[in-house]
Amino acid sequence: MTAPVLAVACLDDPTTDLVLDELHGRGIPVVRFDPGADFPDEIALSAHFDGSGMTGSIDTPTHRLDLSGVRAVYWRQPTPYRPSPDLDTSSASWAAEQARYGLGGVLAALPGTFYLNHPFRNRDAEYKPLQLATAAACGLAIPRTLITNRQDSVRRFASRSDGTVFKPLWSTPFKTDNGKWRTIWAHPIDPEEVDGTVTGAAHLFQEQVKKAADVRVTMVGDHVFPVRIDGSPALDWRLHYDSLSYQLIEATPAVVKSMRAYLDRLGLVFGAFDFCLFGDEWVFLECNPNGQWAWFDDPIPQQIAGAIADVLIRAKGES
Structure with missing residues (x-):
């Protein structure tokens, strides 16, 4: 059987x-x-x-x-x-x-x-500091990044950037003063508005990349699905799904090799990589080891589902 x-x-x-x-x-x-x-x-x-x-x-x-x-x-x-x-x-x-x-x-x-992926490997690979260090070690370009709880460090970091972005280190729901739950998304900040409350937690700040577009690359084993994402009026495209357009494109061999090395280093088979395009350069932002892909336009989801099925079936050496 x-x-x-x-x-x-x-x-x-x-x-x-x-x-x-x-x-x-x-x-x-x-x-x-x-x-x-x-x-x-x-x-x-x-x-x-x-x-x-x-x-x-x-x-x-x-x-x-x-x-x-x-x-x-x-x-x-x-x-x-x-x-x-x-x-x-x-x-x-x-x-x-x-x-x-x-x-x-x-x-x-x-x-x-x-x-x-193995659940323990998923858990490990969700830490953004590990993602950034691994991406750099595997040859991917990354934005200049600071993780800190020091106000003076944020000010110094921002003074050397044309723009600064804040990102949560984990998508923890946040309860507002009116009792409603909200998600905090990546967004540009004015460093002068960073006050002493920054000392109360770890925060991630990045140099803002003047991107031409975003790319989500779903990688399943050796199957690679790079999708260019256009049309977002905001820094974080996840806020504006209704305005987005998707196009399957080619990733450079160097980027594919680095992504493969990234997955191997973290013990992953699947990864959803997020890049922004800066000229001809693909700048790594993060990799979700359990990322979504079903919302893409057809036939992309069917192609990714087929690749995942291929890998799962061949796990026991069957064709």
């Missing part, structure tokens, strides 16, 4: 849907669940360890997954493990952490299994 692909993802993720449709079309069995949302109410776990390693199963309402018989794991932003509302605060927090380290640990240790 053909070994299944395990999709670890929330149930309303259209990116996962496209990949699973591709796998189903090729006759590859798939088991999908969301551990943070489904465990323990919908999932039963039995993992056994002895001198031969790990064996056991995970049972869902519709499937039994043999832990030693998983072809590949497609890890796609599952729901964080969350406390049960039926327990007191302390017990609920304890149970959620046990689930993360128990079920999460089992899912990260499936024997002989290929991961796209």
Whole structure:
């Protein structure tokens, strides 16, 4: 019997849907669940360890997954493990952490299994300081960048730039004074407006690149999909999806080689790279190890889904 692909993802993720449709079309069995949302109410776990390693199963309402018989794991932003509302605060927090380290640990240790990407590698690769240092080490151009909590450092940094950009180090929701939650996006700043509150946290500042366009490169193994993004009236194009246009373009061999080296260095199979174009130069901004791509115009999403399916299927050496 053909070994299944395990999709670890929330149930309303259209990116996962496209990949699973591709796998189903090729006759590859798939088991999908969301551990943070489904465990323990919908999932039963039995993992056994002895001198031969790990064996056991995970049972869902519709499937039994043999832990030693998983072809590949497609890890796609599952729901964080969350406390049960039926327990007191302390017990609920304890149970959620046990689930993360128990079920999460089992899912990260499936024997002989290929991961796209391994969850621990995803976690490591989300740190922007590591991204920038790795990109530079792999030969990619990066903007001059400062991470600091010192007001005087920001002023000195900005004095040597034609423009300065602030970026959050992580997309943490921020609650405003009126009680509403908002996302903080990359935006230009006036360094004179940076006050003493900067000392309260780490902040990332970058020299603003006078870009001609943005490029999102989705890389899956050796498959490369560079998409030029035009039409954004703001620095951060994610604020204006309705005004954007997309065009598949070619990446230079040097950039492709550097991106491949970047993924290899961080133990990744998949990466969504963001660049800005400055003349003929591709300037690296960041790489999301679990980035989105389903919103692109057709046929780009189908091509990327096909490339991901190719890599997942060939994990067991089948064509």
